[in-house]
Amino acid sequence: MFSMANGFGNYSQQAVRAAKYIGQGFMVTLDHMNRLPITIQYPYDKLIPSERFRGRIHFEFDKCIACEVCVRVCPINLPVVDWELRKTMRKKQLNSYTIDFGTCIFCGNCVEYCPTNCLSMTEEYELSTCDRHGLNYDQTALGRLPGSVATDGTIKTVPNLTSLSKGVIEGYFGSRGITNSWTL
Numbered sequence: 001m002f003s004m005a006n007g008f009g010n011y012s013q014q015a016v017r018a019a020k021y022i023g024q025g026f027m028v029t030l031d032h033m034n035r036l037p038i039t040i041q042y043p044y045d046k047l048i049p050s051e052r053f054r055g056r057i058h059f060e061f062d063k064c065i066a067c068e069v070c071v072r073v074c075p076i077n078l079p080v081v082d083w084e085l086r087k088t089m090r091k092k093q094l095n096s097y098t099i100d101f102g103t104c105i106f107c108g109n110c111v112e113y114c115p116t117n118c119l120s121m122t123e124e125y126e127l128s129t130c131d132r133h134g135l136n137y138d139q140t141a142l143g144r145l146p147g148s149v150a151t152d153g154t155i156k157t158v159p160n161l162t163s164l165s166k167g168v169i170e171g172y173f174g175s176r177g178i179t180n181s182w183t184l
């Protein structure tokens with residue numbers, strides 16, 4: 001009789017514990033039902049990178065003095081600066097400038113140390129290609145200005161983004177599916 005009562009007591013304790021755990025799980029589910037999705041449907045929705053985002057490098061050929069500082073400060077000596085000395089002008093003449101984004105780690109050192117500010121980091125991050133050699137950008141490709149996400153007419157609306165809690169997504173630009181933060 002005593003063992004039966006003991007068994008019943010144990011069973012009751014286990015049942016209460018199980019109910020407690022189920023309740024906790026249910027509360028988590030309910031909590032998440034109150035939240036709005038923070039994912040976006042890329043590529044139809046896009047994020048606007050933050051102000052200091054280190055995207056594809058932009059290069060201004062006319063401002064480059066072929067000093068090769070960018071090569072020396074690059075952890076992998078990546079930029080290829082092809083120049084020749086014009087003896088009559090006693091000046092370096094830049095012939096070509098390339099950066100291979102298949103190898104670049106986007107550390108920003110070259111941009112930071114360039115004495116003429118002819119390098120800058122853009123917000124462009126869509127660099128994928130079927131051929132990795134296509135990532136080796138010459139001065140023409142590097143000189144192209146990136147299109148801004150904010151003016152991309154193909155972006156769809158993401159409803160209710162403004163309702164997300166403060167600090168999760170800052171700002172919402174009209175009816176477009178974009179935010180101004182990467183820190184989702």
Ligand code: SF4
Nearest residue numbers: 064065067068070114
């Ligand atoms: Fe040109 Fe600037 Fe590199 Fe010097 S540091 S070679 S100016 S890009």
Ligand code: SF4
Nearest residue numbers: 074104105107108110
């Ligand atoms: Fe080199 Fe960094 Fe500049 Fe890329 S961003 S080219 S890795 S210094």
